[in-house]
Amino acid sequence: MNELALKDLLYKLADDQLILGHRNSEWTGFGPILEEDIAFSSMAQDKLGHSLAFYTLLHELGEAEPDTVAFTRNAEQFHNSQLVELPNGEYDFSLIRHFLYDNAEIIRFEMLSQSGYEPIAKVATKLKGEVKYHVLHANTWIKNLGASTEEAILRLQASLNEALPYALGMFEKSKYEQELIEAGVYAGEEAVKAEWLNRIQTVLAKTELKLPALESIEPVLGGRYGVHTEHLQPLLSEMSEVFDIDPTAEW
Amino acid sequence: MTKEHILTLLEEVKDPEIPVLSLVDLGVITDVIISEAAHVTVHMTPTFAGCPAMDYMKKDVERTLEKYGISSYSVIMSFDNPWNSNKVSEKGRIALKEFGLAPPPTYNLILDLDILEYAECPYCNSTNTTLRTPFGPTLCRSMHYCNDCRQMFEQFKPL
Numbered sequence A: 001m002n003e004l005a006l007k008d009l010l011y012k013l014a015d016d017q018l019i020l021g022h023r024n025s026e027w028t029g030f031g032p033i034l035e036e037d038i039a040f041s042s043m044a045q046d047k048l049g050h051s052l053a054f055y056t057l058l059h060e061l062g063e064a065e066p067d068t069v070a071f072t073r074n075a076e077q078f079h080n081s082q083l084v085e086l087p088n089g090e091y092d093f094s095l096i097r098h099f100l101y102d103n104a105e106i107i108r109f110e111m112l113s114q115s116g117y118e119p120i121a122k123v124a125t126k127l128k129g130e131v132k133y134h135v136l137h138a139n140t141w142i143k144n145l146g147a148s149t150e151e152a153i154l155r156l157q158a159s160l161n162e163a164l165p166y167a168l169g170m171f172e173k174s175k176y177e178q179e180l181i182e183a184g185v186y187a188g189e190e191a192v193k194a195e196w197l198n199r200i201q202t203v204l205a206k207t208e209l210k211l212p213a214l215e216s217i218e219p220v221l222g223g224r225y226g227v228h229t230e231h232l233q234p235l236l237s238e239m240s241e242v243f244d245i246d247p248t249a250e251w
Numbered sequence B: 001m002t003k004e005h006i007l008t009l010l011e012e013v014k015d016p017e018i019p020v021l022s023l024v025d026l027g028v029i030t031d032v033i034i035s036e037a038a039h040v041t042v043h044m045t046p047t048f049a050g051c052p053a054m055d056y057m058k059k060d061v062e063r064t065l066e067k068y069g070i071s072s073y074s075v076i077m078s079f080d081n082p083w084n085s086n087k088v089s090e091k092g093r094i095a096l097k098e099f100g101l102a103p104p105p106t107y108n109l110i111l112d113l114d115i116l117e118y119a120e121c122p123y124c125n126s127t128n129t130t131l132r133t134p135f136g137p138t139l140c141r142s143m144h145y146c147n148d149c150r151q152m153f154e155q156f157k158p159l
Helices: A003-025 A034-060 A066-071 A091-112 A118-145 A150-169 A177-182 A189-204 A232-239 A241-245 B003-010 B053-067 B090-098 B113-117
Strands: B018-022 B029-034 B040-044 B073-077 B129-133 B141-146 B152-156
Touching: A003 A034, A003 A091, A003 A118, A003 A177, A003 A232, A034 A066, A034 A091, A034 A118, A034 B129, A066 A241, A091 A118, A091 A150, A091 A189, A118 A150, A118 A189, A118 B113, A232 A241, B003 B029, B003 B040, B003 B053, B018 B090, B040 B053, B053 B073
Parallel strands: B040 B073
Antiparallel strands: B029 B040, B129 B141, B141 B152
């Protein structure tokens, strides 16, 4: 198997988790209710752990130590989708992003648990069980709030419309896409996207929310190739503040 | 020196956040291998990948081995034999309940939504309970409400 293709896949998985993990952590102390504060903080911790598992696999393939990889790259070296780097906005936007993202993530992990590349399969087998709780959390709130008051529905619908072009960017294909599929490492973005649509539509059908016609939406691409919004670099600078002062600090 | 002997020593190492539960009963010690040269290899696996206590537990295992005069050892953390909540021993389940934490319900192969929401109140044993949030004070706990004795309680999450 081409190592560059494997690394490309691992970086996109790891970077998505790290960046969304950081965004989730920004809710600590600010959640609209205590349970949500705890939920987003817990998901932040999970996602950091998930990114560490993939950075560890990268390290085994010869990349630098996980901390070095996480804290010393610039925005254009990150492979995350732009969806995860967008600012949290208000709770409705964070919830919609969480719903769109985690429903895709669990499918990736389910598919990767069948991967022909054993180290990825092992990690994915473990993580898919953990992400189940993230999906349960997102789907429960979308179903509750998406069928509640007029304000909640309007806000969620506006956030859904805003997030969707970025969410479609999650499925931007790698330049190694065909190779990974043929080698049996990964089922590929088209397969993930098709199943994702299925699942989010099932949940949205239980609410007053409408999924905009996808044909009319231009996906925001580039994230997987290092093209990012102006929001990523400030996030990275903040995240690496302690590391930059003292790379050997332990806490 | 046998595997059983090492496992008995490791009974001493507790989950730092649930001090009544040993790592052996938690199910995170997946194997102990003793080589002919008496080198001890302890295999461990995390409960949750992001659990900040895992590193602490690993160091605790190392400290305990040294305390009992075992100087040739390695402790390896991996996902080779991944943890799931069915690995919590019967003894561990009783300890959890006595600690006031509902033990994870055991399940058969597929963990579906019904199991995630199911919890038995550790105070009054009622199953008339509601999942309040799948996230709690640590990654491995969810929060539930007992509709009978009307108390909040935590559950060690099924995974």
